[in-house]
Amino acid sequence: MCCQARELMSTGASEATRRRHPPQATSSKLQTFNTRPDIATTSKMRLIKQQVERDGSGTVTLYPEEPEDMWHAFNLIRVGDTLRASAVRRIVSESATGSTSSSRVHMNLTIVVDKVDFDTQAGQLHINGRISEENKYVKIGAHHTLDLELNRNFTVGKAEWDSISLGVVKEACDPAEKAEIGAVVLHEGLANICLITEHMTVLRQRIDISIPRKRTGSISAFEKAMDKFYETIYQSILRHLPIENLKVVLLASPGFLAESLQKYIFAEAVKSDNKTIMSAKPKFVTVHCSTGHVHALNEVLKSPAVIARLADTKYAKETKAMESFFKMMQTDEDRAWYGPKEVERAIEKGAVGTLLMSNSLFRSNNMNERRRYVKMVEDVKASGAGEVMILSSIHESGIRLDGLGGIAAILMFPLQDLDDSDEETEADVDNQDNDNL
């Protein structure tokens, strides 16, 4: 058959992780976080215990409840931290006679983190490290990879809890109402089905179908292929978007595709008597955008129709901030600067009005570099006039910011030549390199 889809199945395993267990009775004091009946939209990582000394060292115990919490954990745990979490380890024991037997043992392990790996699609966090607390099964220094699990406590220990880290904990446990939205951006032959949560944009499925173009006298092939295209999108929406939990489902495209898709969805829902879709009718909103690629989400989220509905969500604010930065770049380029050096100089001069940083910067394994960024944030906050926004690096706005080096600033007054000495210093570096050779 000619119109077989070239589908890139992007997820599938996430089903298991989305299961919601009933909250276990842990610390009764913290149950207050979860008083709202609508668990689906308000459940948040729970802070079980926080023990931070005056010198900044200490541990925090957290209870993750949903995949997004893994994203917070990913931003929290860095190389060199200690992490205690439950694990399953296979133990091989040798008897006196020399025969071996192996068994799986559940235990709590503490490791010193070597590597942190986050799988966005599945929402899983794998942390590699060496064991730092001996027990009767494992020795210190043995390697282990901890897979953090939902609904099981983990404890992070840091030598230095800075304001950013504590900020992450605070944000992760913030019970503010969430707005998850589904978005389908498409153009002829290409559709991206995304799930946007407070902190993450997850591409659930990408549909890429070759559609014959219209030819003189023969449009049936084109129309057949378009029908097939809509059908694939519809099925994918049913499979990948938890419609009843979503605040809104955005259908965005150039031209009239989105409207046609919307019509198709409801026609199909009526035909197959799909109550979920039919009752969610008001949630479907069509928006205009210029392309079907994922980065069109930027355009979608800044369109007035969406802003009106989602004005107070974090990602809408982030998108808006990025937008104003780019606008400033065009209208008054001396008030918009990006890149660590330039922004650092601007901060020194006390000029920064809005500081935009991507949280990818804080995941740096280089302690000094991290300290430098933390200092920048604290300086801006201390100046009293500036506002700091830390953007999630897996939202579209964050990806845009990462393109600029992860850091940008809108200044209160124009500054020129912040990059002037740049070329010289780099030239120097180049020279030095040459000398060394």
Add this chain to the structure above:
Amino acid sequence: MSRHKIIRTMNLADELDDYDGEEDYYEEEDQGMSPEDKAKMVDGLRRVREVLGDDVPSLTNERIEETLWYYYFDVEKSITYLLNQAGTTEKKKQKKAVAAESKVRHTSSPASRHSIPPGFWDDTPFGAVPCYRLSELLPPPMPVDCRTSGLLGGSGVQPKTSKLAALAKARSKAKAEKAAEAGAESRTAVSLLDRLSKKKTDTPPTISPAAKASTTTSTPAAPPVPDQLHEKATPDTPKDEKPIETLATPSSEPDLLPKAQPSGFAMSMFGNRISGLFSDGIANSQIYCSVAPSQKAAAKAKQGFEGPSPDDVVMAAQSQSKGLVKGQKPEKNSTAAAIQKGVEALKVADAPEKPAPQKIARKKIDVVAEYEKSKSRRKENANLVVIGHVDAGKSTLMGRLLYDSGVVDERTIQKYKQEAEKIGKSSFALAWVLDQTGEERARGVTIDIAVNAFETEKGRFTILDAPGHRDFIPNMIAGAAQADFAVLVIDSSPGEFEAGFNIRGQTKEHALLVRSMGVQRIIVAVNKLDLMRWDQDRFDEIKQQMSQFLTTAGFQAKNVSFIPCSGLTGDNIVRKPEDGLVPWYSGPTLVQELETAKPVTKAIEKPLRMTIADVYRGGVINPVTIAGRIEIGNLQVGDTIVVIPGDEKATVKAIEVDNQAADWAVAGNNVQLHLAGIEMDYLKIGDVVCHADTPLVPLKEFEAKILAFESLTPMMVDIHRGRLNASGRITKLVATLDKGSGTITKKKPRHIGPGSLAVVNITVTGAPLPLEKGSKIVLRADGLTVAAGVVE
């Protein structure tokens, strides 16, 4: 692979699918006698009768209906036509009468044919009429007079075959075939069968009832029957002028009729009373031989009619292969449709068919030499892209051009007009020639490029009608990438030119885009001047502003020309405007101006590069077909090609250049390649076809020299190259360059201002793209064209 194998491996469902589609298509075209139409028909008939009354001889209801149908129920035109025709038929009739006199003696004169000689049926055994004496009751034959004119009013150009013309053609064809040996199966039939399904070639064609019924329209009128059915219609069909000699009709001379023995039934009914009448006592077997005046004629008649006629063969083949003859259809429609299908099938069969052997022989043609040789013989084909702001009238202008140059016939336009009026968009009728999808028509906006070809005395042109709406600029880019030159359409009506010309208007964006994609020649069609009463000041004003802009956009003054015109009225497009309408303009028409533009010379000796513009199922024999324009290099049947990205290989089974089979093709040709050895899933619109030995290496990261139209920072962009549309990111701004000298003005700029020349690094988000040094790309973001440039 043998043909049996093809049959065996053929997916029956797919094939049927295919034909379904085809039939739907015909249905839409021909059989749309909806209840509304019928109502209109009755009304129209009444009105025509009112005007003409009954004083016009030979005016049958059928003819009026036919004419009305042809003119899409336009009463006035029909009347004019009928009156004209009536005059000519009268004359013809007189001539006919004279001619009939001198015919061979067994030719029946029109008058005598309606009276049955006494004793005519005497020899026929009751209940056992020999089959060759059976006649069929027929619907009245359609008037064939119109075959000469095809069109009655309107443009007077040679129209496309209409239904009636097709009918006439089929008849004359049938005549020719009859002359050929009856036994030799006509080539048409064989190839037709071939095309449809090979199974049927060895089974002798049988006549299905449907086929039999349909024969009737293509053979001359049946012998006279005691029936009033024909009385009105037959006398004025020119077919009847000709002697009906080949028909096994009984002679009109009663004396010659020998009498047969009374049948058993007759005997039982009448007993011996009648036996005396048959005293001649000739054996039944002889009677049938001697019915005709001479043995020879009888034999001839027998030979001609025992086997199926060539038409029957064709019809049988069709009815079998379609398998779904719509019996319930009104006979008139189904026969007409069948005939048209037959004619269509003939056309297809004309193209040389390539068998599909496992190994496709490569002929080792020296394509470059062949091309040089053929240069003088062939008219060069030039591609032109039609661009301009939304609603400037691009599609209408092109629809008009195609209509006036005879590519589209009157009937189609009439139909579009009616349908467009129905949804209140009557001025869109001409645009519908190009805007064919439901969405495009309902919204009155072109969405995708439409490709059409037309020919003048001096050259062949392929029109790429681009959408003007800013959302569909990616499609417009695809069209512009295939163009040799551009026609920029400008709406001259008040405010509209300015709207298209302002900063966000597509007039500017399109012009910049085509220029940056290498188009050098541009013709500015100042459209809708009829609305401005052909105001010279307006034309000059637009000309002055546009010249200035186009010069800054990089077009040389000698490559820019301005034509005043009106797409809706058709003035100064194909024909000159009426005298005195545009006194201030004496220059060429749009078509004349097009003829001066020559296609760009292409590098035909370099390695092959062709961007796939379309992938589709070309039919039963060619399940995988790709279309596009060869950008560089040459190609011949049997070549092994590779599709980039990916390294799927395929063999070129057949090539079509401008819809005609060819052994080779060179850069600049619009081709359809029928491929073997590849699945459709591996082919994607936007991929690049190369020869297997000179493949292109797809790039994940590249450096590009670009001209910025908007402010650029490191950002996400859409990368366009022809049909290719991918997402990427500008990762690094390397330097800005001086426009004149190309020297670096600033290294590592923070951002690139609009209008400046720069070098940037671009990373592709997804899979590597089929780009190489020298590929022209366009970068877009947020619905704006932000830059255009070349891969370094």
